[in-house]
Amino acid sequence: MEITIREEQGISILSLSGRLDLASGATLKDEIKGLLDKERKLLHLNLAQVEFINSSGLGVLVSIMKEVRLCKGRLTLSDLASYVQEIFEITQLSHIFEIFASEKEVMDSYQSETVS
Amino acid sequence: MATYEYSYPSALESEERMLDDLQTLLDENSVVGRIKNHFMVVVSEAFTNALVHANNLNPERRIKVVISINKTRLSADIHDQGRDGLEGISSKKPPTSESESGRGVNIIRHYADSVSFIQTRGGGLKVSITIDREDEKITDKAK
Numbered sequence: 001m002e003i004t005i006r007e008e009q010g011i012s013i014l015s016l017s018g019r020l021d022l023a024s025g026a027t028l029k030d031e032i033k034g035l036l037d038k039e040r041k042l043l044h045l046n047l048a049q050v051e052f053i054n055s056s057g058l059g060v061l062v063s064i065m066k067e068v069r070l071c072k073g074r075l076t077l078s079d080l081a082s083y084v085q086e087i088f089e090i091t092q093l094s095h096i097f098e099i100f101a102s103e104k105e106v107m108d109s110y111q112s113e114t115v116s
Numbered sequence: 117m118a119t120y121e122y123s124y125p126s127a128l129e130s131e132e133r134m135l136d137d138l139q140t141l142l143d144e145n146s147v148v149g150r151i152k153n154h155f156m157v158v159v160s161e162a163f164t165n166a167l168v169h170a171n172n173l174n175p176e177r178r179i180k181v182v183i184s185i186n187k188t189r190l191s192a193d194i195h196d197q198g199r200d201g202l203e204g205i206s207s208k209k210p211p212t213s214e215s216e217s218g219r220g221v222n223i224i225r226h227y228a229d230s231v232s233f234i235q236t237r238g239g240g241l242k243v244s245i246t247i248d249r250e251d252e253k254i255t256d257k258a259k
Contacts, residue, residue, distance in 0.1 A: 022131050022164055052135070052153070054160045055223055059216040066214065083153045090226050091219045 001050075003031055011042045011110055013103070017049030025060030032064050041073025044106050048079035053087055065097065074098075076106045117186040118145070124179050126171035134163050134181060145185045154227040155190045155247050159183075161220035162194040162243040170198025170241055191246045199239050 001024035002017045012035050018024065035043060045061075061077075068075040078100040080088065088094040100106045122137055124130035138159055142152050163179060171177040177197040184191040211218035224231050229248045236242055 019132075019135060021135070021160065022168070023128050052156060052160075054157050054164065055217070055219040056164055058219060062214055063216050083150065087157070087223070090223060092213065096213050 001027065003028060005031070005035075009107065009110065011044050011107070012040045013044045013046060015046040015049065017051075019052040020047075020050050020057030020060070021052070021054050022056035025057050029060055029064060032067065036067060036071050036073070041068065041071050042110065043068060043073060044076045044078065044103070046079050046103055047077060047084055048081070050081065050084055053084050055091070058087065058091060058093060061097070062093070074110075076100060076109070078103050078106050117184050119182060119184045122181045122183075124181070125175040126167050126173050126177045126179060127175045128167075128173065130179070131160070131164060131167060134179075135160060138181075138183065141183060141185075147185065147190065151190070151247060151249060155192070158224045158227050158231075158245050158247065159192045159194065161224050162192070162245060165220055165243070166194055166196035166198070166241070170196035172198065188249050189246055190249065191244070194243045194245075195236070195240060197238065197240045 180195040182193040
């Protein structure tokens with residue numbers, strides 16, 4: 001799996017591509033830990049290029065969500081391919097993550113939170 | 117029916133190797149789209165279970181994967197050399213919404229048309245999974 005990171009309006013946006021499974025999940029966790037250590041607590045994962053996810057990958061995302069919550073941060077996801085969205089629904093994880101259709105919707109959501 | 121057999125050591129990197137092998141095999145046999153994704157995920161769930169829980173990431177224990185492909189069905193047998201066998205599957209508590217593991221068997225049961233867990237004489241588990249290719253035709257028509 002490849003991970004590219006950019007900053008936009010104070011949000012760390014991680015674009016993932018490839019497979020999200022047991023081995024690649026460990027790499028993602030390390031990247032997130034590095035960001036949280038630098039006090040970057042607003043994190044967004046763009047999953048548009050994730051072509052495969054299994055329960056190990058989902059477990060990693062749950063673990064990351066709990067870490068972010070402990071740090072009083074926020075984790076959002078967007079651009080899930082239909083197959084990835086389906087796995088989230090089967091496992092009922094779509095209820096516990098903040099999932100948006102696009103990055104634009106995510107940025108709007110962060111902005112409206114700042115305004116309110 | 118074409119049958120393909122693979123064997124992997126129980127090391128973390130074997131998961132990627134197995135998925136690479138499976139993806140290549142499915143591409144070569146023109147298995148594409150949703151059924152390819154569904155088959156890859158069910159095989160990976162059984163494989164990860166064998167790798168981590170049954171074989172405990174012990175590289176001396178191997179995982180055998182047998183894939184069969186024909187016009188109507190995709191099948192996989194995943195054999196481990198663990199000691200938990202059926203007990204390891206049946207004693208698992210259902211995951212809570214925030215559990216980090218325990219969803220794999222549910223995912224297999226959701227996508228597979230049949231799944232069986234058979235304890236072998238040596239104590240290892242053989243997980244047999246099939247997905248009917250007819251289901252994909254029905255799904256494609258519904259789109």
